[in-house]
Amino acid sequence: MIKLDLHHFDTVTSTNDLLKEAAISGCPSGTMYVADSQTKGRGRMGRSFYSPTCTGLYMSFLLRQEDVKYDINLLTAQVAVAVSNVLDSKFGLTTGIKWVNDVYLDGLKVSGILCEGVFVGTEHSVVVGIGVNLNTSTWPEEIAHKAGSIYSESLSWDQRKVLAEDIFHKVLEIIQNSDSNWLETYNERSILTGKTVEIYKIADGDDHFSAKVLGIDENAHLIVENTAGQVLHISSGEALLKQNL
Numbered sequence: 001m002i003k004l005d006l007h008h009f010d011t012v013t014s015t016n017d018l019l020k021e022a023a024i025s026g027c028p029s030g031t032m033y034v035a036d037s038q039t040k041g042r043g044r045m046g047r048s049f050y051s052p053t054c055t056g057l058y059m060s061f062l063l064r065q066e067d068v069k070y071d072i073n074l075l076t077a078q079v080a081v082a083v084s085n086v087l088d089s090k091f092g093l094t095t096g097i098k099w100v101n102d103v104y105l106d107g108l109k110v111s112g113i114l115c116e117g118v119f120v121g122t123e124h125s126v127v128v129g130i131g132v133n134l135n136t137s138t139w140p141e142e143i144a145h146k147a148g149s150i151y152s153e154s155l156s157w158d159q160r161k162v163l164a165e166d167i168f169h170k171v172l173e174i175i176q177n178s179d180s181n182w183l184e185t186y187n188e189r190s191i192l193t194g195k196t197v198e199i200y201k202i203a204d205g206d207d208h209f210s211a212k213v214l215g216i217d218e219n220a221h222l223i224v225e226n227t228a229g230q231v232l233h234i235s236s237g238e239a240l241l242k243q244n245l
């Protein structure tokens with residue numbers, strides 16, 4: 001049983017960066033950092049994550065492989081299901097998941113997940129970083145068309161704390177297998193399924209192709225059919241909806 005040990009900060013660079021340092025120094029599984037704001041919040045593919053003061057939940061927690069038998073290849077997708085589930089049940093929402101790590105509401109991204117592996121000697125750990133836009137209302141121009149929030153009112157620290165705890169427990173429930181339906185839930189909530197997307201292997205790269213999304217497989221890979229009719233299982237990269245290009 002992993003014990004949650006939550007530490008609250010006002011402003012940090014990135015909760016993932018701080019927790020990675022703490023992991024190297026030996027902090028236990030279940031250590032969680034939550035910040036009111038981040039000056040260098042990071043997302044996948046080298047992107048930044050906009051983290052203004054107290055209008056979002058910016059949290060990271062540590063899992064050590066010796067304590068929790070997570071599958072690093074599935075973890076990001078499992079965390080996305082956990083976040084989507086918790087947001088829906090707490091706020092009465094119907095969120096969707098955009099492969100692989102984004103939670104969407106009404107066509108806008110409301111949450112992103114960044115899982116980062118840390119090796120200490122031969123032992124593997126992972127820092128699970130989650131950002132949720134709670135009531136952010138103004139955005140930098142470059143993301144204003146695609147970012148949204150889940151709620152119109154601000155949440156107190158106590159409310160954000162409970163949300164962070166609920167997400168942590170839901171993630172553990174999924175990866176320790178008492179919620180074995182996570183893949184089914186992921187597929188039900190996949191906002192890309194049935195849509196035509198552009199698959200990019202590298203962020204902002206030139207190398208991309210059009211494909212229709214068929215679903216998500218048991219490895220959390222995106223199943224697509226390309227224009228030549230071949231079915232491909234995509235393990236990494238990004239799928240952009242045509243209208244978002």
Ligand code: BTN
Pocket residue numbers: 013014015016017038040041042043044045047049057058059060101111112113114129130131132
């Ligand atoms: C993404 O959108 O690609 C992932 C965003 C992850 C953001 C969270 S906020 C808490 C933690 N600290 C970070 O620097 N990133 C994650």
